[in-house]
Amino acid sequence: MIHSDALHVKLLRLAAFSVFAGRAWQHLFWDAPYRELLWDQDIMEPVIGVFSSMTWHDFAASAAVDDGISGIIIAIGVFYLICAFCVLAVRSARSLPGVLISAGSVSLAMLALLYTKESFYHAGQFLEYTLQFGVPYFLLLALKKDPQMEKRLIWLERLAIALTFSCHGLYALGYYPIPGSFMTMTMNILGMGERETLLFLQAAGIMDFVVAIGCFLPIKWSRYILLYAAFWGLATAIARIWGNFYLAFPLESLHQWLHEVVYRLPHALVPLAIVVISGDEHPDAFRWRAFLPGAAGRG
Numbered sequence: 001m002i003h004s005d006a007l008h009v010k011l012l013r014l015a016a017f018s019v020f021a022g023r024a025w026q027h028l029f030w031d032a033p034y035r036e037l038l039w040d041q042d043i044m045e046p047v048i049g050v051f052s053s054m055t056w057h058d059f060a061a062s063a064a065v066d067d068g069i070s071g072i073i074i075a076i077g078v079f080y081l082i083c084a085f086c087v088l089a090v091r092s093a094r095s096l097p098g099v100l101i102s103a104g105s106v107s108l109a110m111l112a113l114l115y116t117k118e119s120f121y122h123a124g125q126f127l128e129y130t131l132q133f134g135v136p137y138f139l140l141l142a143l144k145k146d147p148q149m150e151k152r153l154i155w156l157e158r159l160a161i162a163l164t165f166s167c168h169g170l171y172a173l174g175y176y177p178i179p180g181s182f183m184t185m186t187m188n189i190l191g192m193g194e195r196e197t198l199l200f201l202q203a204a205g206i207m208d209f210v211v212a213i214g215c216f217l218p219i220k221w222s223r224y225i226l227l228y229a230a231f232w233g234l235a236t237a238i239a240r241i242w243g244n245f246y247l248a249f250p251l252e253s254l255h256q257w258l259h260e261v262v263y264r265l266p267h268a269l270v271p272l273a274i275v276v277i278s279g280d281e282h283p284d285a286f287r288w289r290a291f292l293p294g295a296a297g298r299g
Contacts, residue, residue: 005145008277012139013087015269019132020084020104022263023111027077029255033114034076038069040117080104083136093140101136108133122176128167130160135266154277157270161229162212164267168236169208172201185243207232215271219278226271233267240264 026032038044045056052059059065083104086097093102112129119125134156141153170176178201187197207228214225240260245253 005142005277008273009139009142011269011273011276012135012142015266015273016101016136016139017084017087018265018269019108019135019263020080020087022259022261022265023108024077024080024084025259025262027073027080030259032073032076032111033118034073035069036114036118076107079107087136087139090139091143093143098140098143101140105133105136108136119176124167124170124176127163128171130163130167131266131270132263134160135270138270150277154274157274158215161215161226161271161274165208165229166212169205169212172205172208174198174202185239188243189239204232215274219275223275223278226275229271230268230275233264233269233271237261237264237267 039060041056041060044059048054048056048059054062083100086100086104090097090101092098108129112126112133115129116122116126138153138157138160141149141156171178171182178198183194183197183201186192186201187194190197190200192200211225211229211232215222215229217225238261240257241254244257
């Protein structure tokens, strides 16, 4: 295996930890869209009729049911927190931590489906989460340390980047309605009017598609695109705090928005991981790695 394998795994481990930790914080202290499913009469009324004597009106109006849903959300938050600690400890995909991480990846995909339902079943909404629910699986593949698996892993990582960035671009370009909160956040950060903000988002959307296409190019060209993707992924994550931080309420601002930064960190870390693992193919272009911790003594 190439010398940068260890750093590649560390970046994937940090990315997987981030998405689980951020989602755990969300579930434990805020909310998640499970009511979007559990309060859908068309879906749930037949289920309630089979497993309960309650009518749909009784179910929807029950405070005990609402408390139960809140309990489920907290329980899932605890599960994500366990997954985050498993990411720090896992050494093999076949271990108990590996099994829990796999289950956590599936749970994150189901969460993405709930957000998709909430967004009128826009396919782009689901695919925009590909990096988030995919990175725990990428970590488990990387831990197998199989040279033949490496090319498949890098291809999957590139595919996840392409799907995440291109679907983000669909919103920025207006193919899907631009969320009002995103417009407000961008205007707060840039201090521009609505028209200028729309033009900025359109330019960013075009660059998202450049990333989606360019990340599949040979590394001697795609490394620059991937480094831009890492920068932009980090910038759009930090924007959640930057655009919604109020000096009058600093702790409340951090509590409300920091988790949204944390679970978006894979958008920056996975592109960077590909650059790192591909660096030995073009060592002259990656002399900066000599300054990384543990670089001394590498062949």
